[in-house]
Amino acid sequence: MSTYVALLDGGRREETVEVEPDGPGLYRVRLGGQSYRVDAFRHDYGTVSLLVDGASYSAQLDQGATAVKVWIRGDAYPLEILDERRLRMRRAAGKFTVEGRQTLASPMPGKVVKVLARAGDEVREGQGLVVIEAMKMENELRSPKAGKLVELAAVEGQAVESGATLAVIE
16 A cells, blocks of 8 residues: 655645555545545546546546646646655645746647636636636636736637647746
């Protein structure tokens, strides 16, 4: 069994996660005092199909330098998974917030249907910046941190590729 700490809500919340292999692609996951049976299959391009206690989920993983954004049903969940050593290092450094210049990238190919902010705006963490339509679903992309929107590359009606820079926040 492997034990990790999941940092949620920009590192403001911690959850202990225990993962135990239970067969090929199968895991027993303990989180928040509950146990789940997880069947996971990783597709190309960061897409993961999950069966969690029989409920089906499709997740898109947007791998960043230090964290992962998990997209489920159009909602983004920033997530950082740390083993005990990395958690101790993080605590010693006192860093639980997103710092520095952050780039908001398209998690998948789609079309920009709405721009919710302008370059130069002061934005708060979690504020919606751009709405893209992908696979006939609208996804609101939110600011990963509070700061100034220094660059806005998203244009309404424009097609975007996966990984395309939409905004930069400092």
